[in-house]
Amino acid sequence: MTPMSSGSMTRVSRWVYPERVTTECQPPSPRCVLVAGPAGSGKSTLAKALATQLRLPLLDLDTLTNPLLDGLPASALAEHWLSPAHGPAIRDARYAALTAVAAEVTATAGAAVLVAPFTAELAGAAAWDRLRAALGPTDPVVVWIRGDAQLFARRRVQRAADRDDHRPPTPEPVPPAVDHLPIDAELTTAQQVFRVLRALGEPMGVAPGPPAGGIEVDALLFDLDGTLADSTASVARCWDRLAREFGAEPRLIQENHGQPSDVLVGTLVGPDRQAAGRARIRELEIADAPFIDPIPGAHQFFSSVPDDRRAIVTSGVRDLATARLGAVGLPVPGIMVTFDDVEHGKPHPEPYLLAARRLGVDPARCLVFEDAPAGIASARAAGCRVIAVLGTSPAAELTGAELVVDGLDRLTLVRRGDAFRVVPAG
Missing domain, CATH: 1.10.150 (DNA polymerase; domain 1)
Structure with a gap:
């Protein structure tokens, strides 16, 4: 798969306070967003959520074309319009309608969220060029929902839609040949939306405002899953x-x-x-x-901490933690507390107390990075300070963290004598 590069995108640097979360929407992105994936992948659900969050028009291939095709008299087509017998002709007509409407909408509204399989378009070549031309001078952002064919088949059975009875056999998903952002189908819709908005550089609907001078500590303790590795x-x-x-x-x-x-x-x-x-x-x-994927900024931030001042504290076993660290290119630190090392796991304070003791640091002078309520509860019970990382749980559930960020690339570590100060990046 070809992940979408975010290097050319403008990203908003901000610190987030859980108690100040707001639902106020931000101005929409000027780029069209295409949500694609096999039948049963949940692309319509994700597209609707993105359009709502971005305040953009939603153009769904099924909504635009299915009522007309379903309303045709039985004598108009020998078989259902989804059957292979009508394949290319019906397919071309449906996408022509979507492209024409999208061209008018983007010319007036500036951008839109489009949802369809886009199988031919995302293979590149002429179909992709036609779609790009219809959507304006800026290339659209392609969001591809990836997953296992068996998962999508189970979802199609669960939704029990009439159209699936006439659908030809669905092949193994083939990722787009064009630049795209892969999003896992196993994530919740909220988790998917978060990852798309983060890649787009969209504000997360929260109020900024860093604490004066940052946070000063002697050691940094990191949860692994959802904090350093997007597992x-x-x-x-x-x-x-x-x-x-x-x-x-x-x-x-x-x-x-x-x-x-x-x-x-x-x-x-x-x-x-x-x-x-x-x-x-x-x-x-x-x-x-x-x-699994890395968390944005995790490698750079984790690597900026001296090994004798950092530890990983995970609820997983050691061999799994080692495998996930290797997958995202992070070294195994000198101190790593896993489930194998403790009698009581999170939310009990033992894991973070043990990590602080092994580092020879007062827990009150340790800063913990966590993504889940159980981990935050563990760290707070140990007497540590906590920064929460979004992506797994909603900000409203991360109570107990004094700060919430949407990625470790929002933070910079500054050495102050024997101590460290964590401040906003850039």
Whole structure:
């Protein structure tokens, strides 16, 4: 896959206070956004959420064309219009209608969110050139919802839409040949929207205002998952598969994010199958580790901290933590507290107390970076200060953190004698 480069985009530097979160919308991006993905990927849901957040018109291929095609008399077509018999002709007509409407909308409104499979267009060549030309002088941002074909097939069964009864067999998803932003289908809609807006450089709907002088500490302690490594989708994939294999309820996974793996296994599979469940989830997560993404700015910020003043504190086991660090190109620090090292995991304070003790630093002089309520509770109970990183949980749930940022690229570490001060970047 070809991830979209954000180097040329303007990003807004800001610090976020959880108690000052607002729903006030920001001015829309001037670029059109194309949301694409296979049937069942959730592209219409994501596109609607993005259009609402960006205050842009929403143009859905299905909404624009399906009512007309569904309303044709039975004598007009020998088979359903989605059947392979009508393939190219119907397909070309539908996309011609979408392109024409999009050209008028962008000429008047300036931009729009478009949603369709865009299979031919995203392969490049003439179809892509025609679409680009219709949307104005600036190339659109392509958001591609990636995922497993079996996941999309299950979703199509669950939605029980009539159109799926006439759809030809869906092949394995093929990522776009054009520049695009991949978004995992396993994420919640809110998590997907967050990642798209972050890539676009859009404000997150929160009020700025850094604390005077930044935050001064002697050591920095980092959670791993959702803080240094964007493993949220990987976690969802693996735990969903475990739940399906063991006949458990998948919703319990989201409700217990940040809990130690062994605790969550017990919640999902019950006491009689915990050993098998623990072994299976470790196998699944380690196998999936190469597919996780880095958190923006995590490598640079983490690497700016001297090794004797930093630690990773994770609810995962050591071999999984090592695999995920390797996947995002981060070194294993000299101090790393994992679930293997403690009797009580997060939200108990033991993990962060142990990390501070190993570093020889007073917990009150430690700054913790976390993404989940359980981790924040653990750090606060240990007496540490906390900065929360968005991407897993909504800001409103990150109570206890004195500051919330949407990525570690928002922060800079400044040496002050034997101490460090964390200040806004740039």
